[in-house]
Amino acid sequence: MTQTMPARASARYEGFDTMPIGGVWRGGRSGRSRADTDPWSGDTLTEIPLADAGDLDEAFRAARDAQPDWAARTPGERAGVMRAAAGILEARRDEVVGWIVRESGGTVAKGELEWGLVRSVLYEAASMAPHVEGRIMPSDVPGKESRVYRRPVGVVAVISPWNFPLQLSARSVAPALAVGNAVVLKPASDTPVTGALLLAKILEEAGLPPGVLNVTIGAGGEIGDAIVEHPLARMVSFTGSTPVGEGIVRKAGVRKLALELGGNGPLVVLDDADLDRAVDAAVFGSFFHAGQICMIANRVIVDASVHDAFVERFVERVRALTVGDPSDEATQVGPVINRSQLDGIRDKIARARDQGAVQLVGGEPGGPSGLLLPPHVLLAGNDAATAREEVFGPVITVVRADGEDDALRLANDTEYGLSSAVFTRDIDRGVRFALRVDVGMTHVNDAPVNDDANTAFGGEKASGIGRFGGRWAIEEFTTDHWVSVQHERRPFPI
Template sequence: MNSPGQAPRAYTGFDRMPIGGEWRAGGSESVAADTNPYTGEVLTEIPLASTGDVDRAYRAARGAQAEWAARLPGERTEVFLRAIRILDERRREFVEWLIAEAGAVRFRAEFEVDLVRGVLAEAASFPSRVAGRILPSTIPGKENRVYRQPVGVVAVISPWNFPLQLSNRSVAPALAVGNGVVLKPAGDTPVTGGLLLAKLYEEAGLPPGLLNVVVGKSSEIGDAVVTHDIPQVISFTGSTPVGENIARKAPLKRCALELGGNGPLVVLDDADLDGAVDAAVFGSYVHQGQVCMATNRVIVDARVHDSFVDRFAERVRGLRPGDPTDTGTQIGPIVNGSQFSQVREKISRAVDDGAQLVVGGDPLGPTGLVLPPHLLVGTNRVATAAEEVFGPVGTVVRADDERHALQLANDTEYGLSSAVYTGDVERGVRFAQQVRAGMTHVNDTTINDDPNTAFGGEKASGLGRFGGDWAIEEFTTDHWISVQYTPRTLPLG
């Protein structure tokens, strides 16, 4: 027991994963080293899950789900309220893990923990918000009832960039409305993306077997996670090609997919340029640009383009790359060598295609994975504008006028988040309504995430919505039950 005011003892045992209420080593022959992307330090080594582990996890989730769904709403709510209290007590521990494993700088790690807390608070209300309907019938004496029920078991596959939040964003609502869950976190962030979250729920009193975590190679267990016959919903956050592959392999399952993005921030001719620069700097460079909602392109009206670029470049040059444990650091490491190489290759191709490199720099840090912020000016066709970069790179694109800016903003296969800056709010709203995206923010950055609203994308950016009532709909199903109160005369009777 901890003394009053004493920090709780840190969680341990991250060389195991929770399957069927027991923390156990994975059954495959592979062992993965989980490393710190800045220092290269091995944080833990995990014997990885096998396809047999995936099957056990799903069967355990199904076995625990019915009793959990039958609990009174207040009982399920209390688990989430306890989880919030525990998260508050362990806030520093969660922040340190995000810095060490995900390469998050300190303020970014704090931001992610706040997001997780918000999702827990929203999910705590879900058990009492699941509601059915009573509908009239064209048949005399009949009543139609539509009950909203949990789907049963949900598969959650989460990415490495905001691992704790993007896992919990699906895990919390799925559990809250009465489902069991099998979570597969990304290989780069198995602790913050899954194991740490499981420890939190376990301490909060979630019944054993309800939340199972399988840490394994996608090449070995990915198909088993997606095609297993037990899960009815697959919630995936990640790249568009992987999401499309999941949809092909599980055509009869409901897929909630949050995929790639190419977020435009449009600066109109009447915008507050200082405010727009603030939004662009945050949107392009927070967490090294490794955010699905990142400002990939800043589309600026020609009348203010040069002034904007000058101000933007000055701010970017002042950003501080380095050690994410240092409170002054603003740009930390890219998550791994492969991702680092992809980012540099896109910068190189953009320059080869005529983009001007306004701000750049050489790699830093013990592992060489800290890429200083880069800023380019080019067309909508250069690689860093046409493709999702997922690195600390911003590209400014000149627009002739408002109509041209809208054309440029929509000239992408993606449609996740977007933003527009203008001195006239209603002009901004009219512009936003014409953007082909799931989310558009007026006089703000492209990076916004409230737990009670409709988060999601259009086009190649995904299917479905996360958050609030939309999350309840994603993780429940309707069951029509009719009651015939008076005898009914049937044609063949």
């Protein structure tokens, strides 16, 4: 069988002080700049002149103008760009992983995982292009044929977060492009390179035509509302916090939305669970990328009969984690993204302790930038601040449950419904439990952090609407157009 070899990387990318708008890489025209800093060292990686509302409008107009020709390309041509981008990503593996580590503060293991997820997303997007299918519908009118054509929505606005920036941009941008849309992408201010500029350079090198992908890096107060409300945005794809998502719902008007919002993931350990397996998953599911993942385990709910044994093993593992410089391959927990995030996490810990939570593991922030918060483990009830609220940091609360029904009650006692996990030696029992958890994703005997790029991601309740990933993306980024054909003359009622 013939294998496609990855492209050989050319010189390392440069020009990360500009953004592509209408096929031209330039700085924004707001008159203000923002320094992009390394969360570990505090060093400035680049400084970017920020975009204003005029830049955003130019980006949307460029996308509108470029989209029809891109959509008219054959599915094979669009798929070819996605496959070429995947090859370029493979050739630039070290460069891309290095940027993820430096800009997001993720460990090398996190950078490698994110790189692999993006590669899978690009190949999956390539497979979507030829699978946009129409259908023929039956008609009660003699001689009439009803055809349903599936077509791209047009211009998609993508707003991505800082925690898995390359992956969470690519999972919307790649499928949206593959099925014929154009995109205006706004990355988080903390991760403009990995959240947008790297992806734009890879796709440009892969042959994506000018104007099909446009990037606007700017302050949320200046272009945040404008990107959602712009009249040329036919769809908004957003990953981020629930409060911001609720604001988007209010402001977006009549347009398509796909929102993945906050989470408060329960990892449930039933009385018959393999405790060693549950502990392994809980450590990964609580502290990978310093807990800064929407699907992370925010609470571990443990049956009372195994609670103490679980806590003893769990605490021992957490205390052994290597905390420090994310560029060191031995490091397992690195810094949080910024000072505001750190302050919010510490506030929740303090309030939980005031509410009676017992802290078993913890410590003060350290590191060159002061953003390295060591892992924290607390014992508390489901109403403690660290259990009730999404922490988004290296903090886990262990909650005692009085049997399976109580564990289910505790798991569902939250406004969020993104991801969850359940551990039991009885698979059928685990599936029955999973189907009663009011979330978009439940994993039996696995961590709630889904590392499979070819599945759907999405939540219930305050955790969002729509689905990201896999073949669901075709439905999200296309729309139906019904066309009827009357093959013979027929009488009308008037």
